[in-house]
Amino acid sequence: MSWSWVFKMAWRDSRSNRRKLFLYMAAIIVGVAAQVAITSFRVNLNSSINDQAKELLGADLEVERNAAFQPELQTYLDSVSSEQSKMLAFTSMALFPKTGTTRLSQISAMDGGFPYYGTIETEPINAVDTYLEEYGALVDKTILTQLELVPGDSIKIGFITYKISGAIIDVPGQSMANSFFGPRIFIPLDGVEDTGLLERGSRLEHKTYLKYPEGTDPNVIEERLDVMNDTMDFRFDDVAERREEVGEAISQLSSFLNLIGFIALLLGGIGIASSIFVYIRQKINTVAVLRCVGASSNQTMAIYLIQATAMGFVGAFIGALSGTLVQLYLPVLVQDFIPVDIELFISWGSVFTGLITGVAISIIFALFPLIAVRKISPLFTLRSAEINLSKLLSVTTRFILFGIVGTAITGYAWFMINDILAAVFFTLGFALCLLLLGGFAVLVMKASRKFMPSSWNYEWRQGLANLYRPNNQTTTLLLTFGLGVTLISSLYLTQDMLLGTINFDGEDDLPNLALFDIQYDQNEGVNSIIEEKGLVVMQNVPIVTMRLQSVKNIPLEEILVDTSRNARRWALTREYRSTYRDSLVETETIESGEFIASVTDLSNPVPISVSSDLMEDLDVVLGDSIVWDVQGIPISSYISSIRTVNWQTPQPNFFVVFPAGVLEPAPQFFATTVRTTSPEASLSVQQKIVQTYPNVSAIDVGQVINTIREFLDKITFVIQFIGLFSIITGLIVLAGSAATSRFQRIREAVLLRTLGAKQNQVIKIQVIEYVLLGVMASLIGLVLSVGASALLGYFYFDIEFIPNFTILGIEVVILVLLVVIIGLLNTRGVHSRPPLEILRAEGV
């Protein structure tokens, strides 16, 4: 076989087609750009995490407990290092006297030393050094900006008013997302008890940070702490573990983004396949002539294989370059979620992978039409016939080709997400989606052929006929555009669905202000403030804190050291906040057993109701016995009922509910929910309560929803940015497919004009065709996305999905417009020039 001729022929044959080929290449460019950008970014991120591993924790070791450290633990820590820094973290209301605003905040009371690695960035820069000495506070910059406060203003936490020394800009190991659920406030540990917040039911996190002396082996300490942890209730994290946790979370995020980016590349692949199909169809005669004059089937196939490979390589090369540029923008997108400063560098490994992937995708997807080239008979020189290329392939060949494509996709997805099962499901989902879209395309073509109303005017009939005529774009457009729409729309709808579940603000029967940590002696006072403000208390729930003493008559200590236990640690060691009442509330339903309203005889075990989620985590069944340690007093109980609890409502819900008649004498505090009439009324009642009872925390539901919306917006923007690559690829493939049929369209347009059609008639036919295609591609894409979102809602989020028709309607309009614009651009310049001139110009 003369290879030099094959290469020469591939080069010569591509000369007049390069402009057309560029569009197909563009699809690969965008796909590879997305891939390279994301994988490079992942490499950058991992390298930054490794470099800044110590800054992630700010110390070599963090030990944490929700009570003061046991002397044994403290003694051990003292023996490890003298460089220790203590922190007390809790949630409390903060009042900004200048504006009168209150905000549930994350308070950290610190002493010197921390962080040992990295620095807390503040504004002014030296505030981090001075706030401890001047007994000031550091407050998140976002909240200061929001409330128009500056350093020098004050903030009141509990009974103490602090001067704001500076704004927190960055804390090592924390991302902006850490402040989404309440501003971060740093105050000195020294004198924190004067706030009056420590004794009054607040949940306190005691933390100690250690810096190891030179030569310390972290593994030895980890092993020792592991042993101590079997009997003592505390948590600890060292640098290696934190790096692993952060790395894992980020790797999951980037795997997800990678898959979305991969879809762009696959769309590009489908674009390549369909455009090469059309391209080869135009080359049938050339192939037949070459076969006639003696070219072998392999030679003719090689000509187009070389073209496809070259196209893939050039596309992948430009894509890799563009991806490296896009990578520069990605840190801006995700910086709020990433706890490290990202150092940017070119990841040659990612660039190389991108190149290989681009070329491989081009070749693998081009295999279908390329194999068909081998089957083109030289006889076509004598008898020109309309040939369906795909029918030239035998069933076995097709089966093998699909196998190759499926294996390649699964393999790549596996390489990306490192989970073979997920990769297989990804491929199956992708295949199913394509199958549905392809099936719909066939249906559309059959239906438009069958359903051709003779009463319609000429333009409508021609427009409709264009959907099934030879060289139509129906399948390509429905596949590529439909898939892009499915993807993007699923993202929108899922986001809307998630926001919908927390958007209780407008619902009259639900509370929109929740007050927590109300002490027994404050309850009356809080209730009367609410009533003074003309509002109604919806719920006033008593809460009793307790811990587990034994489960199924086995003491907790024994269960904890049992390595074969099924019960989860958190469920065994947590402090339970339980309530007592004689009836169920509307967020609860009994799943099994009997809810017992009250008891009078305290000599028998108390019948309690446990939420279904906790049953599994505690590894218990109906009737099992549990002994509670209620602040020093043991109370025996048995599980008399299992409740399903709807946790997604803003009122207090409980894992464990006691019957009336048992816990009344126990030390307790209260949670109260209120329905306020306006944001102002809510603010006013919060102010009054915080000023009178600083330890009481208030959750303003409206504010929480805004925060969550902001958070979701940021996350969905990142996903949509990557998803955008798919839409762009879809559009490019669409433009490519339109360009491929340009010559035929132009000939038709010219023929019609020669026969006397007016310019606007010709345009109208094309507009009708593209509107029909656009509407159908959008509709099928939207239907699939509604299906996907409903499935996600049902299986993953456990939410009933109700599609938002406004979003869907807007999407259809935008998408149809896009398709029509691309379609019309395709025949630009045809309508104003004389027919013969156009035919000559387009001839080669």
Next chain:
Amino acid sequence: MSNILQVNNLTREFKSGSKVLTVVNNINFGIEEGTSCAIVGPSGSGKTTLLGLCAGLDRPNSGEVILRGVNLNPLSEDERASVRNQHVGFVFQTFQLVPTLTAIENVMVPLELRGEATKKVRVRAKELLEEVGLGDRTHHYPTQLSGGEQQRVAIARAFINQPKILFADEPTGNLDTETGEYIEKLIFDLNEKQATTLVLVTHDLELADKCDRIIKIKNGYVDADILKTLPEVTS
């Protein structure tokens, strides 16, 4: 003289739904090397199908085609392609130039396929284009040439590999009378010069009359086989 092309009991059928259409029906003939033979007959008589079978572009249902002593039947598609490249030239009614190649590149294809040095091939192609009167149009694309010019390029391509046999399918069918006559002259002159065997499919009896032999086809059978130098032989 020996037969360069021998056709024995050649039959070609096509299926159309449940019907079987026999387009070439048990045809036998031999063509001597260096002669010219016209296959004539009305539209649909099977003459183009017969030409396709003789040139190895198609496979018969039964019978055999022996080209230069080689039976084409057992050969694979690629082996047939190789035979065509070595010994066969083609001229088609619709010219069949590769639209993406210039005139000279179209002419060069058969020799380039053999792997011959480009420079030598280019010189030879240029000579042939000059011979057909297109020395100044070598770098034009097919769409920039008239029908007659395209057919002249096709003739140059057909002769570049110095074929032993040239198959021409209605070579003047798409041309006006004057251009047609010029093309006829070119084919016959080059044929004579290169001592090529010519097999010509046409329904133009005047053109057929210029050949040494005329085979008339009707409904897939040989209706008449006329040797110009000998008395008519009726099948």
